[in-house]
Amino acid sequence: MNELYLSEINIYPIKSLGGFRVQKAQIEERGLQYDRRWMLVDEECIFITQRKYFELSQLQVNIAEGRLTVSHKTDLDQHISFDLNEQTGENIIVKIWDDVAVGLEVSKQVSDWFSNFMKMKVKLVKMPLDEKRLVDPKYALNEEIVSFADGYPCLIIGQSSLNALNKKLEEKILMDRFRPNFVFTGGEPHIEDRFGTFNLGEITFTAVKPCARCVLITINQQTGIKSKEPLKTLATYRTINKKIMFGQNLVHKGSGEISVGDELNIVSWKEGN
Template identity: 70%
Template sequence: MNKFILSEINIYPIKSLGGISLQEAKLEERGLQYDRRWMLVDEEGIFITQRKHFELALLQVNIHDGKLSVSHKTLPEQSISFSLDEDTGERISVLIWNDTATALEVNKTVSDWFSDFLKLKVKLVKMPETEKRLVDRDYATNNEIVSFADGYPCLIIGQSSLDGLNEKLLAPILMDRFRPNFVFTGGEPHIEDSFKAFYIGGILFSAVKPCARCVLTTIDQQTGQKGQEPLRTLASYRTAGKKIMFGQNLLHQQTGVISVGDELVVKGWKDETQIKTNE
């Protein structure tokens, strides 16, 4: 009998910037506390992403003493910080894929810092607590809400899935290419595809949709350099409907605290017809 243990918890406070690894995290209604609560947008309010701006991988985020700080991974003198609860109070309409949401600019100085870095006029915005951005109704079960994440509150990947991929690659890659919230040990590669419902730390999750992967996975998160892998290799064995799948998007029914070392207890499994890859 496989035993699944939570081995990593990661949050990405500013969408498309560096993540933070935690030993313990609070799970809130819209996802892990501070995860994707901030985002860069252009002058039209459209979200800015590493998919087009590879250099965002070089910006590391940290949270300490009520402040969020951003620093350059190789030029640490390039940095800025602001209070977690800081904003201008001015409401801005923003676009994440096909979703429109309301956001608040943090402050002009911070926006100017990012504009200088990107050489593009942008604003750093945060999601107000009152905002209710809904999960796709085709997959939602109870009008769940989400942060500025692409579509779902949390993402999980098995460590064995990455290990299996790395066995096929000439040069191994790190898990940070896939930006999961949860990583677990135990089981064969892609066992998470079979999860239907499971508990972590007494909180019930459901795996509702495989995660389709994009060009962001080809960007080295330490250097900001783009290559062809792992998408080229993944395309040979992890495609479904012309999309490359790696990891599972999650919904959750409760809030609470989750810790590294918690056991993942599977409550229900998908049948073979619900698992969609050509593996």
């Protein structure tokens, strides 16, 4: 078998907005540092995503010199920046799927900027350091916690998996449709389905659940335009229990730095493989 190497590390600071790629990153208890630590909520304090609001795909997030900047991908006049530690101090109970968690509104000014962009009233909230949102106990190994991500600290996809999909598509798509934290090279398509436990540096990861995909992957992250693909094609060969699967959700043990180029050292494979 080919050796497996980490080829991309992607961080998405604000849930469902554009992320950025780094060469190295810190893994913390909730996952990658800064990943999904902020989230937009509506007037009922329910999370909002690209699934319904395609325009979120056009907002790019970057972090530099202790500040987070949000800018429109094509309209450069639309942008806002704030300190990473900025927050009002007021607890807001927010809902993500079936989970209830605590968020702290960043500021009224920031919420108003997003409200103007969305043409609806929203707030940008940050997860407080002491918030303990648990991973689904059906898949957790040691009461792991998670950020405002859908359910798990990290997501991994093999480059071979995307390459195989693109061979079936009339128009090739980019990996950013699937919003993985980690991409790796080597191995056959969907070898990540067979991962049990593996190490990246000093950190141990376990693949606990395939990632079920939704309409979000049909949104072109460069243009915000929605189509039928790649869900339509994936449905022909990646359906398990009536759900379309692509990538693996991870939990982990330990903290520290990982870098592009690190080898994935497989400790165990899933039973039956």
